[in-house]
Amino acid sequence: MRSCFLVLAFAVLTLAQPRSQYDLLISGGMVLDGSGAPARRADVGVKDGRITMVGKIGRVEAREVIEAAGLTIAPGFIDVHTHADDIWERPLAENFVRMGVTSIVAGNCGGSADDVAAALARAGEVPASVNFSTLIGHNTIRRAVMGSENRDPTIAELTKMKALVWKAMADGAVGFSTGLQYVPGTYSRTSEIIELARVAANAGGLYASHMRNEGTLLEESIQEALRVGTEAGARVQISHLKVDSPSRWGASQKALAMIDAARARGLQVEADQYAYTAASSTLGIRFPSWVLEGGQPKIQERLSSAETWPRIKKEMQGLLAERGLKDLSFARIASYRADPTLNGLSIQQAAERLKGSGSPDAQLETARDMMLAGGASMVYHFMSEIDIERIMRHPYVGVASDSSVLAAGAGVPHPRGYGNNPRVLGEYVRVRKVLSLAEAVRKMTSLPAQHFRFPDRGLIRPGQAADLVLFDPATVGDTATFEKPHAYPNGIPYVIVNGVVVVRNGQHTGAKPGVVLTSAPAAR
Template sequence: MKKRIAALVGLVGLSLHGAAMANDTGKWDYLITNARIVDGTGAPWFRGAVAVDEGKIVWIGASKPDETRAEKVIDAKDRVLSPGFMDFMGQSTLVYLTNPASAQSRLTQGITVHLSGEGGSPAPQNDQTQPEPVMIAGKPYRWRTYAEYFKIMDDLGVPVNVVHNVGAAQVRRVVMGVEDRTPTPQEMEKMKTLVDQAMRDGASGLSTALIYPPGNYQTTGELIELAKMVKPYGGFYSTHMRNESNKLLDSIDESIAIGQGAGIPVQIYHLKAAGVRNWPLMQKAVDRIAAARVAGIDVTADIYPYIRNGIGLGSFVPPQSYAHGPQAFYKTLSDPKVRAALRKTVETDTSWENWYDHVGQDWNNVQITDDALGADLVGLSIAQAAKKRGKDEWTFVFDTIAAGGVGVAPLSMNEEQKHIGLRAPFMMINTDTSPASPDVDGLAVHPRAYGTMPRVLAKYVREEKVIPLEEAIRRMTSASANRLGLYDRGRIGVGYAADLLLFDPNTVQDHATFENPAQYSTGMDYVWVNGVLAIDNGKMTGARAGKVIRFSKPAS
């Protein structure tokens, strides 16, 4: 009966005006009363009550109904009730299985939908990209396709809803390895077949990371051909662009050209203007995207609320250094002549994404975020760490890269460009990190793994008033849902999936810092995932109520 009633309520929608259906003899799972409802559309908040049953929102009213109609009544006490947040690029989802405790880093931010993207992806795989089975809960698992990977996630359960792009670099690794060369016609066909397979299995689109090998070896033409395989399924192209600094505008043009060449929408990941001399480009970048939209081109972007990005120290040398693979490159660093030549290139050549130039050629502006070199160096600059280890800066840098590198956070952006980005109506929000937990990851994470969404609400809405609450929530809910094609989520409306948050906008807060990133955000008092409480009055429930959301929409 409850399923039938929920379906009926979804059909009649809000025409009920808050009235209970006369033939409903069952009880709702939850009734949330006295809430300030921010519905995700950007509309002004309003006071009301919401009922949830069997994973769906089944009733909305301006005044609460008989409380005996629900199994559990939660008095919002004038807190905000909003749709669950969508992380537009949250990196790995495998972490939810290998380290279940990592879910807390997402749920305490209010994240209920996680898009996994960029150049790599969990599938496809082969014996070279996945030489050993992955251990999950003490058992070995292997997969080659998204169908197999999704089956594992279905069987084991996930704490949030997960969406997956197929990575263009991952496809290239499977077919060609990591070498810098042009694919043969046969290799190109194999890569296109793998993208098509991923889309048939339920991927949402094609994603790239064109700053990192082997993604940076992929030409515009190659990417257009791969992106064409996404079109029949209604997918989109998303990208960490080829350049986010002095060639930012050119990279936006390339991204748009790929989308237009394939006939699909475009999403630009973590839009930024990196490097002090490039900061004025942020407004031009936003204007470029806005002009494209006025011209009828479907392009959008996302941003994260930090002025330090997160990359590996190995990205401070030219990407061409890795043309024969990272291990081959590391071996060459034992030669002082190679080091000297690299240093000269890094100090003088800005034709590539030169992060050393972006930080003003000052190692004091590059902060260590990884405890791979020892916990005592986390939070220190490269200059400080080199001094502590008794080395000159360049020796420390090359020694570290040769040993496999370390995570760093370059001071590459400024607050003004964050304000510019957040005010753009087509901008969404992402964490650009995998889920994390203090016991497994320690200090080896960027603070955005723990603090992104609450930081937007605390810093840019409450404190600095860059955008209003309703608009911030729209970016993290319905705007992201529209791009993802999740038209049954991202809003508070009858018939929508019950991914919901209850929080006090005056107290919600991020706590993660670069010096101590492993600190959970606070203030998400209640979090529902598909109508199941994942956080109940501030306490984690351990529920795995998420779903693997599949997008298989072949042309008719």
């Protein structure tokens, strides 16, 4: 009898309890709303995954209150250039969330899931801590239709590739990407890219390009990307804009002027950038593209032949000289499966260890041995701070990492995957004053959200998805270095995705509230 009464009383109490007005109340912080407007003191109320109130809220019912005095509240960072294609293998995506990234775009540089419908279904079934979207990659569909052949497609093959782009767009891809420095995309002509980008554009997608060349032929490559956008009627995203050859340092001025001129003509072209003087890519990219034709057995045949190897070596020396590089000492090994003890060494150091000499010739021989053993992932130190800062100041260049979802402690990857956004906020905003904090946040939020058409992301406004990052502008910064990349940043105590706290007091909560994002149709 008595227990029955207690149960009843409890039920009445539960019913009488009003639902909290907010699930989350962020109180007393400075809001940078992502538009580029200066910071203002405001509270942010979140309910059912959305921002419902921005302003003075005071003391009201909330399931969780975050005291944000001294902190900046920004929209969650949107990283439009990632290689997080297998996010379901590490759905906590800790390297991304710990740097404030709440949404990512995969499928870049021409490499994506073959089947976008299956990939997005999988991302829905195994939710991640960040929101996920993908492009459809040119190299992926070209390989599916033509293998790695160095020739033009037949009409039938081109039709097949167009159908694959069309299907991927219908399945939810946000655009079409190329990786024209890689096999097999490097064998394609501009006309092929235009045909395929037009299909994506007609479905509302953009064209994202890792260009054919980012140094010796930088201007020609930008010209090609702009031509594709113009002739295909596509919005253009130039991926990881940089000047990657010492002989061309300073060329960012021309590159940005070309982008400005195209924008003045009406082309919607933007770019993204990571804040480091080193890139990361394959070892194969250092070899002439004809060497890489036809897959590993053919590569091995050419590298082992007494006839072709001297020719390859000579071409490689020529390519290096054109770039203003005397040898391969600018190249460091990030991940070499055949011998992980070499990870972290430069090719010069590896040559010293393996061949007893670090001479330019021994370095080329070492690179050959590594290709014969299956290749490696590399970090390339060949950019200048002057170009990085100039590119960063451009109002239509956003911030993106080019990183994958990293496994803590594995290999010696590029530190950008742990530190890119906080490095911009700490090193480039606070220390060097290259740009204002409000502008840096805009480049990480509303700029990419609008170009990629994620209309309910990238701003702190009522009705927007509650993707938020709270950071301390006085301490935010990267700690990951090229020597010790597996290090999380400082000064980012809270990250919220769709109204759910994924980082609390600087620690991942284990929550996985990410959803699949697709582009909104164009406004008519």
